[in-house]
Amino acid sequence: MNQVSATEELIIDLSNTGSFENILFELTNIIEQSELQNKNIKINFGDLFLDQNMVSDLQAVLKGFGVNLKMVYSNSIQTKLAALECGITVSGKKGELKPQKVSVEAEEESKAQDNLVDAMNKVLAGGHEIVKEETLYIKQTLRSGQRTEHDGNVVIIGDCKAGSEIIATGDITIWGILSGIAHAGAKGDYNATIRAFRVNAIQLRIADLLARKPDTAELEKNEKHTQFTPEEAKVTHGEIVIYSLNG
Numbered sequence: 001m002n003q004v005s006a007t008e009e010l011i012i013d014l015s016n017t018g019s020f021e022n023i024l025f026e027l028t029n030i031i032e033q034s035e036l037q038n039k040n041i042k043i044n045f046g047d048l049f050l051d052q053n054m055v056s057d058l059q060a061v062l063k064g065f066g067v068n069l070k071m072v073y074s075n076s077i078q079t080k081l082a083a084l085e086c087g088i089t090v091s092g093k094k095g096e097l098k099p100q101k102v103s104v105e106a107e108e109e110s111k112a113q114d115n116l117v118d119a120m121n122k123v124l125a126g127g128h129e130i131v132k133e134e135t136l137y138i139k140q141t142l143r144s145g146q147r148t149e150h151d152g153n154v155v156i157i158g159d160c161k162a163g164s165e166i167i168a169t170g171d172i173t174i175w176g177i178l179s180g181i182a183h184a185g186a187k188g189d190y191n192a193t194i195r196a197f198r199v200n201a202i203q204l205r206i207a208d209l210l211a212r213k214p215d216t217a218e219l220e221k222n223e224k225h226t227q228f229t230p231e232e233a234k235v236t237h238g239e240i241v242i243y244s245l246n247g
Contacts, residue, residue, distance in 0.1 A: 006125050008012070008175075010031055010036065010039055010040065010041045010042065011041070011042045011043070011044060011073075012027065012042070012043045012044070013043075013044045014026060014027065014043055014044065014045055014048070015044050015045060015046025015047065015048065015216075016046070016128060017048065018048075019051065019056050021232075023048070023050075024057075024058070024061060024121060025245055027043075027058070027061070028061065029064075031062075031065050031067060033109075034168070036065070036067055036153070037065050037067065037220045038065075038066040038067070039067060039068075040067075040070045041062075041067055041069060041070065042067070042069075042071040042072070042073065042163065043069060043071075043073065043198070044073040044074075044168060045072060045073065045074045045076070045079055045239060046073075046074070046075055047074075047076060048074070048076065048079065049076050049078055049079055050076075050079045050082050050083075051082050052076075052082040052086065053083045053087075054079075054082070054087045055072075055079075055082045055083050055088070055141055059086060059088075059180075064210065068086055068224045069188050070088075070089065070101050071088065071089045071090070072088050072089070072090050072091070073090075073091050073092070074090065074091075075092055075212075077136055079101060080092070080136060080148070080150070080171055081138060084138065084140075084146065084148055084238075085140070087134075088107045088145060089143070089146075089147040089148070090147075090148050090149060090150075090175070091149040091150075092136075092149070092150055092151045092152075096098065103238070115172075117161045117199055125200075134150075134151070134152035134153070135152055135154070135170075136148070136150040136153070136154045136155070136156055136168075137151040137155050138154070138155070138156045138157070138158070138159070139156075140156075140160065141158035141159045141160070141176070142156065142159070142160045142161060142164035142166070142180065143159065143161050143163070143164060143182075144161050144162060144163025144164060145163055145164070146164050146165075147164065147165040147166075147167075148165075148166055148167070149166075149167040149168075150167070150168050150169070151168075151169050151171060152168065152170050153170035153171045153172070153173070154166055154168040154170075154171075154173070155167060155173045155175070156172075156174050156175065156176065157176070157225045158174075158175065158176050159176035159177045159178075159179070160174055160176065160177070160178045160179060160180045160182070160196075161179055162179045162180055162181060162202060162214050163180060164179075164180035164181070165180055165181040165182075165183075166181070167182065167183045167184070167186050168184070168186060168192070169183050169184075169185065169186045169187045169189065169192075170184070170185070170189070170192055171184055171192050171193050171194070171195070172193075172194045172195070173195045174194075174195065174196035174197070175196075176193070176196065176197055176198070177196065177197060177198045177200055178196035178198065178199050178200060178201050179200045179201060179202065180202060180204045181202055181204075181205075182194050182199060182201050182203075182204055182205070182233075183204075183205035183206075184205070184206050185206045185207045186205075186207075188207045188208065190204075190207045190209075190235045191235075192206055192234075193205070193206075193232055193233065193234045194206065194232070194233040195230065195231070195232045195233075196230070196231060197230055197231075198231060199211050199231040199233050199242050201231070203242045204233050204240055205240075206233070206234070206240055207235070207237065209240050210218070210240075211233070211239070211240040218239075227243065229244050230244075230245040231243065231245060232245055
């Protein structure tokens with residue numbers, strides 16, 4: 001049964017809806033019956049798969065009601081990526097992760113992504129052993145206002161601009177410049193690391209430790225460079241330290 005939370009967050013659970021047509025039907029009914037017009041909502045899709053066109057169509061329908069979709073909860077990496085492409089904050093916290101059947105093509109793509117992730121980790125981490133966790137793979141630049149949250153590792157092929165935010169329970173690896181906010185080991189893992197071609201973040205967090213970089217002038221200057229020595233932020237003696245990985 002689809003539900004709307006009674007809290008101010010207004011979370012709509014569509015995880016058992018099924019087809020995209022049913023999603024639209026149930027969502028419009030919930031909005032009308034619960035009088036959600038002109039309000040902010042969050043939707044839990046659970047294991048359901050939505051591509052970018054579906055998410056975009058969903059946004060258009062909600063816009064017609066004056067409803068703003070603030071966050072998408074999903075266990076599907078594909079749905080998370082589609083939502084992120086549409087500028088929506090994503091999270092995997094709602095619901096439990098369940099085994100999913102995947103096509104041969106999706107399985108091959110997943111293997112190729114895993115190989116690329118392993119190669120990046122080897123370059124950025126200098127051969128350090130990487131703990132195997134579920135990895136969210138994003139091939140795009142995160143712009144200001146975009147936020148992604150994942151239970152596992154996050155790998156981004158692209159820059160993370162100032163004003164963007166990444167939260168991961170595992171490691172964060174950026175194949176580019178990290179200028180936003182990054183929080184690795186979000187569930188208390190002090191062994192988590194943050195790696196990038198340039199760690200130039202406004203704020204870094206590992207577990208409950210915090211480090212800030214107030215020099216915005218240096219941040220803007222560094223973003224203009226085209227070549228960098230990869231860097232890694234990790235916890236050393238109870239504080240976050242950034243190391244140069246120059247081999």
